[in-house]
Amino acid sequence: MHTALLHALRSATGPAHVLTDGDLTAYERDWRGRRQGKALAVVRPGNTREVAAVVKACAAAGVAIVPQGGNTGLSVGSIPDASGNQVVLNLTRMQAVRAIDADNLTITVEAGCILHNLQQAAQQAGFLFPLSLAAEGSCTIGGNLAANAGGTQVVRYGNTRELCLGLEVVTPQGEVWDGLSGLRKDNTGYDLRHLFIGSEGTLGVITAATMKLYPLPAAQLTAWAAVPSMEAAVRLLGLAHKHLAAGLTGFEVMGQFALSLVVRHMPQLRVPFAGMPEAPYCVLLENSDSESEAHARQRFESLLELALEDGCVLDAVVAENLTQAQELWHIRESIPLAQAEEGLNIKHDISVPTSRIPAFVAHTDALLQREIAGVRLVNFGHLGDGNLHYNVQAPAGADGKAFLRDQEAHVNQLVYDAVAQFGGSFSAEHGVGQLKTAQLEHYKSPVALSMMRAIKQALDPQGIMNPGCVLATTNT
Numbered sequence: 001m002h003t004a005l006l007h008a009l010r011s012a013t014g015p016a017h018v019l020t021d022g023d024l025t026a027y028e029r030d031w032r033g034r035r036q037g038k039a040l041a042v043v044r045p046g047n048t049r050e051v052a053a054v055v056k057a058c059a060a061a062g063v064a065i066v067p068q069g070g071n072t073g074l075s076v077g078s079i080p081d082a083s084g085n086q087v088v089l090n091l092t093r094m095q096a097v098r099a100i101d102a103d104n105l106t107i108t109v110e111a112g113c114i115l116h117n118l119q120q121a122a123q124q125a126g127f128l129f130p131l132s133l134a135a136e137g138s139c140t141i142g143g144n145l146a147a148n149a150g151g152t153q154v155v156r157y158g159n160t161r162e163l164c165l166g167l168e169v170v171t172p173q174g175e176v177w178d179g180l181s182g183l184r185k186d187n188t189g190y191d192l193r194h195l196f197i198g199s200e201g202t203l204g205v206i207t208a209a210t211m212k213l214y215p216l217p218a219a220q221l222t223a224w225a226a227v228p229s230m231e232a233a234v235r236l237l238g239l240a241h242k243h244l245a246a247g248l249t250g251f252e253v254m255g256q257f258a259l260s261l262v263v264r265h266m267p268q269l270r271v272p273f274a275g276m277p278e279a280p281y282c283v284l285l286e287n288s289d290s291e292s293e294a295h296a297r298q299r300f301e302s303l304l305e306l307a308l309e310d311g312c313v314l315d316a317v318v319a320e321n322l323t324q325a326q327e328l329w330h331i332r333e334s335i336p337l338a339q340a341e342e343g344l345n346i347k348h349d350i351s352v353p354t355s356r357i358p359a360f361v362a363h364t365d366a367l368l369q370r371e372i373a374g375v376r377l378v379n380f381g382h383l384g385d386g387n388l389h390y391n392v393q394a395p396a397g398a399d400g401k402a403f404l405r406d407q408e409a410h411v412n413q414l415v416y417d418a419v420a421q422f423g424g425s426f427s428a429e430h431g432v433g434q435l436k437t438a439q440l441e442h443y444k445s446p447v448a449l450s451m452m453r454a455i456k457q458a459l460d461p462q463g464i465m466n467p468g469c470v471l472a473t474t475n476t
Helices: 003-013 048-061 115-124 141-147 192-196 230-247 256-265 293-310 322-333 335-342 354-371 400-421 437-443 446-459
Strands: 039-043 065-068 086-090 097-101 106-110 164-170 176-179 205-212 219-227 248-255 281-289 315-318 349-351 376-382 387-393
Touching: 003 039, 003 048, 048 065, 048 086, 048 164, 048 205, 065 141, 065 205, 097 115, 106 115, 115 141, 141 205, 164 192, 176 192, 219 230, 219 293, 219 322, 230 248, 230 281, 230 293, 230 354, 248 256, 256 281, 256 335, 256 376, 281 293, 281 322, 293 315, 322 335, 335 376, 335 387, 349 400, 354 376, 354 387, 354 400, 387 400, 400 437
Parallel strands: 039 086, 065 086
Antiparallel strands: 097 106, 106 205, 164 176, 164 205, 219 281, 219 315, 248 281, 248 376, 349 387, 376 387
């Protein structure tokens, strides 16, 4: 049925880079193992010209395309459906660092460049690329842009969107838009770059990007503080903003139950203040300083002294060296892995105005505990930018699969209704993907949905770009 298309794809990229046989699970199953699709073919182009040729061939055949980077997303946005009629366009061969412009403080990389490799290239040139997240050893910058990834330093540097100055994109018709200027000021009509960032491959294929660089800090210090409440954590955040200003580059909150899972499943990690009864939360802070380590430590210690006097911190430790700092961050990054070891759970990636997070948590904790006896709440995340991973674990000893089957829809409605009540978003940094299209239809305003569909129709009238992702209905 698709013989002509497969021939065209092989002509575009070379036969070795069109995969149709063998085990394609790595391309067809999402990272969390929630869904498994079936691809007509997995195509791995080596450059933008090949991407354009692949897209043109698929457009001519009316075959849908699923753009894919490292396939590390959490919302099922980069795998095919089960029909066997969609082409997965995997960009991981396109890894080149095209240019570093030291005077312009920019780096231009191809979409398949792994985030960690981008960070290393920047560091070797004497600069900082600040995007940092748990999957940085396997996720790609194209995927980061497509999902507008966040991570641990959004409080200072913003999401991936704020770090991008230009894009190269292959349109759904197979044309190439070169927007890699690297300009910080370009007031010439609609900013097309922002349409594609966060669009999750539904409007075109990002093939390269020009990203911002920053000077390397002279020193980075990390502290771990025990706090008596979520209100105290927010108060500490306010003090940190006031006394560290732009030096505050990380501010994470972790509930004691979340940390107890790390203690249980990763006993080799030493968790400060674990199980401290008067401290239901701990906070991880990072201070980056442009002067010296001594200056950074003096400012950090002054902040913590003020916080102890205020009562928003009960106890704190400051990492004495880089190894200790990495150990503290490793604890924070190990929470999702420890939660997976504990069993299946219901994940939420939500944002609420920081000022309203304490009230949201108190309200929603009580609601869930009233509705589901013994439910366990794994609450952690990027408090500095109002983003919580508010996850729900089955009661101790319960069957995880049965819990998901019987409770996931109910729990999601309770949590997302509460998020809406407190003026938040049901998706902060993980995107909509295929998992949350129903929530988008329910919680997004009709006017916003109408505009989104109009943009989709204008750019992708055939509806071939990642159908079923973000918007529940397409033209196909």
